[in-house]
Amino acid sequence: xxxxxxYVTEGLILNHRDFGETDLLVTLFTKSFGKVPVVARRAxxxxxxxSSGVQLLNKVKVSIxxxxxxxxxxxxxxxxxxxxxxxNLTLLSKGLFSSELVVNFIQDRTPNFQVFNALEQNLNxxxxxxxxxxxxxxxxxxxxxxSGVFPEFMVCINCNxxxxxKDHVFYSEIGGINCDNCINVNADLYHGVTILEDSLxxxxxxxxxxxxSKPYFFDKYLDDNTLNDLNKFLRIYLTxxxxxxxxxxxxxxxxx
Amino acid sequence: xxxxxxxxxxxxxIDEFGRLPGIGPKSAQxxxxxxxxxxxxxxxxxxxxxxxxxxxxxxxxTCFHITDTDPCNLCTNTYRxxxxxxVVEQPLDLIALEKxxxxxxxxxxxxxxxxxxxxxxxxxxxxxELFLRxxxxxxxxxxxxTNLHVEGEATAMYINNLxxxxxxxxxxxxxxxxxxxxxxxADEATLGRAIEGRQGI
Ligand SMILES: [Zn+2]
Ligand SMILES: [Zn+2]
Numbered sequence: 001x002x003x004x005x006x007y008v009t010e011g012l013i014l015n016h017r018d019f020g021e022t023d024l025l026v027t028l029f030t031k032s033f034g035k036v037p038v039v040a041r042r043a044x045x046x047x048x049x050x051s052s053g054v055q056l057l058n059k060v061k062v063s064i065x066x067x068x069x070x071x072x073x074x075x076x077x078x079x080x081x082x083x084x085x086x087x088n089l090t091l092l093s094k095g096l097f098s099s100e101l102v103v104n105f106i107q108d109r110t111p112n113f114q115v116f117n118a119l120e121q122n123l124n125x126x127x128x129x130x131x132x133x134x135x136x137x138x139x140x141x142x143x144x145x146x147s148g149v150f151p152e153f154m155v156c157i158n159c160n161x162x163x164x165x166k167d168h169v170f171y172s173e174i175g176g177i178n179c180d181n182c183i184n185v186n187a188d189l190y191h192g193v194t195i196l197e198d199s200l201x202x203x204x205x206x207x208x209x210x211x212x213s214k215p216y217f218f219d220k221y222l223d224d225n226t227l228n229d230l231n232k233f234l235r236i237y238l239t240x241x242x243x244x245x246x247x248x249x250x251x252x253x254x255x256x
Numbered sequence: 257x258x259x260x261x262x263x264x265x266x267x268x269x270i271d272e273f274g275r276l277p278g279i280g281p282k283s284a285q286x287x288x289x290x291x292x293x294x295x296x297x298x299x300x301x302x303x304x305x306x307x308x309x310x311x312x313x314x315x316x317x318t319c320f321h322i323t324d325t326d327p328c329n330l331c332t333n334t335y336r337x338x339x340x341x342x343v344v345e346q347p348l349d350l351i352a353l354e355k356x357x358x359x360x361x362x363x364x365x366x367x368x369x370x371x372x373x374x375x376x377x378x379x380x381x382x383x384x385e386l387f388l389r390x391x392x393x394x395x396x397x398x399x400x401x402t403n404l405h406v407e408g409e410a411t412a413m414y415i416n417n418l419x420x421x422x423x424x425x426x427x428x429x430x431x432x433x434x435x436x437x438x439x440x441x442a443d444e445a446t447l448g449r450a451i452e453g454r455q456g457i
Contacts, residue, residue, distance in 0.1 A: 015373050021277035022441070046437025046446075055436055056373070056406040086406055089413055096372045103373075247375035254377060255414075 006065050006074060009033060012119060013058045014099045016040070026054050026073070027103060028062065029119070034110040035103070038064055039072040050076050057082050057095050057123065084127045089255040091126045094136055097248045098122050101140065104242045105147050118142040131219075133227045138218040140234045145210050149241050151175045153203045158182035163200075170195050170233060172240035193236045199229040266292070318389065320365040320382045322347045330354075330363060337361040339396040342451070343386065343415065345369050345403055348440035353401065358448035361399075364389065369407040370414055378414055386415070390424065397425040399454055404435050416457055427454040 011030040019025035024043040029035050043050040053060055053076035063075040085091040102119055106112050118139050125135035144150050151170070155162055156179035168177045169192040171184060177195075178184045184192075195203070202222065209216045222230070239245045262270065266288055273284035291299055315321070316328035323329070330336065340361030344350050350363050366381040378384075389395070400415060402408035412428065419426055430453030432446055433439070439447065 017374075020280075043436065044438045044441060046434045046442045048437060051405075051434060051436030053436075086409065087413070089410060089417070092406070092410055093372060100373050248372035250375065250377050251370065251372035 004066070006063055007033065008061070008063045010059065010061050010079065012099070012116070012123070013054055013056055013060065014103050015056065016043075016054055018044070022048075024050075024054055025070075028060075028064075029102060029106075029116060030062070030064075030111075031113070031116050032111060034112055035106055035108050036064070036071060037108070038062075039067075039070050040076070041072060043073075052081075053078055055081065055086075057085060057099060059120065059123075080127075082123055082127045084129070085123065091129070091132070093248065093252045093255050094132065095123060095126050097246060097252050098136070098139055100246045100248045101143055101238065101242075104244075104246065105143050112146065114146050115143060118146075133231075134218065134220065134222055137222070137227070137230050137234065140238065141206055144237070144241070147241065149175065150207065150210060151203075151237070153177065153200055153207050156182055165197055165201075167194055167196050168200060169193070170237075172237050191236060191240065193233055195233050196226065196229045198223075198226045199233065202226060202230065203233075315365075319363045320367060320385065321350055321363060335360075339394060340399065341386075341389070341393075341395055341397070342399040342401050343412075344401050344439065345408060345411070346440065349401065349403070349438075352440045352442065352444070352447055353451060356444045356448035356451065359451050361397075362395075366402070366411065369402055369405075369411040371407045372410075381411070383415065387418070390419075390422065395424060397427060399427050399429070399451070400457075401429050401439065401451065403438050404433055405438075426457050428457055429454050 009030040009032040011028045013026060014029050014035070015027040016024040019039060022042050022044045024040045026038045026040050027035060028038050040050040040054045042048045043054050045051065050073055054073070058078055059080040059082070061077045061079055062073060064071050065074050082095065085095045098119060102115060106115055122135050122139040126132060152175060157174050157176035158178055159182050161179050161181070163177055163179055170177050171190045171192050173186070173190045174184070184190065202220065205220070235249070269288040269291070270284045273279055273287045274281055279287070312324045313322055314324070314326055316323045316326055316331055318327045318331045321328050321330060337360050341364050342353065342359060342361055343364045343366060344353065345366050345368060347365055350365055353359050364382065364386050366383065368376055368381050370376060370378060370381070390398070398419060400412040402412045416426055429450035433442055433450050
């Protein structure tokens with residue numbers, strides 16, 4: 001598969017930007033080599049062999065030539081263009097948000113099968129419109145886990161006592177919750193977010209799943225209240241860990 | 257690229273040329289040294305024409321095309337169909353359509369496309385201005401001629417959704433333009449056929 005000069009792999013198109021007049025610099029998330037920037041020559045020209053292949057959110061099979069500074073596309077064949085996602089602004093906003101999260105949470109040129117599979121599965125769910133909200137939440141939790149910043153939801157961060165089954169305030173800064181006996185002295189400085197009892201029940205379930213590192217099929221039903229609550233928590237926590245808000249959030253909020 | 261031997265002023269000129277679209281480091285260097293060898297009068301003319309373009313250019317307050325008179329010549333031309341507006345992303349798309357000679361209506365330049373991942377939303381484009389026009393002008397048809405890439409199509413979808421309840425006929429250029437390519441680079445004949453054969457969404 002790999003020679004010195006070229007390599008062949010599957011990948012997802014995460015982003016691209018103008019590069020010179022008619023080229024695009026594509027952020028490609030490859031299955032085998034992780035996230036790589038690749039130049040797609042003449043991709044902005046209508047008769048280019050790359051113009052349809054390098055469209056955002058495409059799953060492609062590519063042949064890439066190694067360059068001294070930047071690699072470039074030799075061939076790009078579409079495996080799945082996720083047309084349902086692209087013909088629906090709500091689905092598209094979620095797909096692009098997922099892809100921006102990946103751009104921000106993973107390193108260049110470091111293979112990451114777990115995130116690749118998570119993103120691909122999430123796009124498949126959006127495309128088939130299967131449990132979209134659940135899928136988005138599961139995708140974000142996997143990304144947090146792979147990034148090594150999965151919070152503690154079972155016990156108090158300070159005294160290690162089991163947390164009572166009730167609503168609790170979560171602090172991104174400490175990556176967890178304080179019990180009633182260990183009131184957080186920095187509460188005023190920190191960005192606390194209340195997580196409801198049901199949502200915490202779900203997050204503990206996920207924490208156990210992750211710790212067991214057994215294969216897991218996510219099929220939990222979540223009611224609207226819990227979904228909203230989890231989304232509120234995820235937005236605050238992801239913004240904190242990425243040290244910035246995702247740019248696509250504005251559009252996500254506009255069309256959802 | 258080795259620039260050794262260039263004075264700081266020459267290097268600055270090379271760097272400035274290098275910012276231009278389609279100009280690589282080698283071409284930038286060639287242009288700079290060509291300019292140096294030119295008679296002074298010619299290089300002064302060039303400098304002056306660049307300056308005067310920058311000073312005289314405004315955006316038309318109706319269609320937002322680049323112009324030196326406001327409203328622009330396209331908007332004030334009474335021989336053009338006043339009841340059709342063709343929405344494009346960039347002034348260069350408008351110019352490409354004009355060159356095709358197949359369209360004789362009004363235009364509206366958005367100055368970009370919705371690009372969530374770059375933080376560009378509807379408010380960053382001339383979309384509000386389009387709706388203001390549709391309110392004040394008697395328009396029968398809006399052609400959504402945004403580029404055929406994900407962002408362009410998202411922009412068309414967004415405008416289409418907002419227009420759905422207005423009763424205005426909405427059309428898109430016919431197939432034949434290839435996915436992903438920018439409108440401005442399409443050949444005139446293809447572009448002409450696409451705009452003439454436009455169809456309802
Ligand atoms: Zn405690
Ligand atoms: Zn005008």
